[in-house]
Amino acid sequence: MLIANIVGLATIALIIWWFWLYKPEAKNALKTDVEVIVKDGVYSPALINVPTGKPIQLRFTRLDESPCAEMLLIPELEISEQLLVNKETEIVLPALTIGEYKFHCQMNMYKGLIRAI
Numbered sequence: 701m702l703i704a705n706i707v708g709l710a711t712i713a714l715i716i717w718w719f720w721l722y723k724p725e726a727k728n729a730l731k732t733d734v735e736v737i738v739k740d741g742v743y744s745p746a747l748i749n750v751p752t753g754k755p756i757q758l759r760f761t762r763l764d765e766s767p768c769a770e771m772l773l774i775p776e777l778e779i780s781e782q783l784l785v786n787k788e789t790e791i792v793l794p795a796l797t798i799g800e801y802k803f804h805c806q807m808n809m810y811k812g813l814i815r816a817i
């Protein structure tokens with residue numbers, strides 16, 4: 701009886717650890733807050749790896765005066781934001797599922813990719 705209780709408790713402890721306490725390290729290393737610079741026709745970084753299941757803040761700083769850089773679109777997430785020159789624009793993404801989400805300017809010349817992993 702005592703042994704059964706100990707085994708039961710150990711199993712519960714393992715389940716709690718696995719589901720609530722254990723976080724794979726690769727996921728911890730992914731940032732939920734990412735700065736992106738828009739300059740000279742490119743986003744940098746243009747490839748952004750983010751964790752799934754958490755809201756993500758993207759902070760775009762547009763240093764590029766070209767009107768081409770003005771709008772930022774993420775079609776899959778129905779996001780469209782105006783970026784002001786020399787200002788930071790914060791875009792909050794909802795918790796994502798695994799996948800790739802393209803972002804680009806309104807003419808699809810500046811391109812980037814958000815990869816939720």
Ligand SMILES: [Cu+2]
Pocket residue numbers: 767768769805806807808809810
């Ligand atoms: Cu453009």
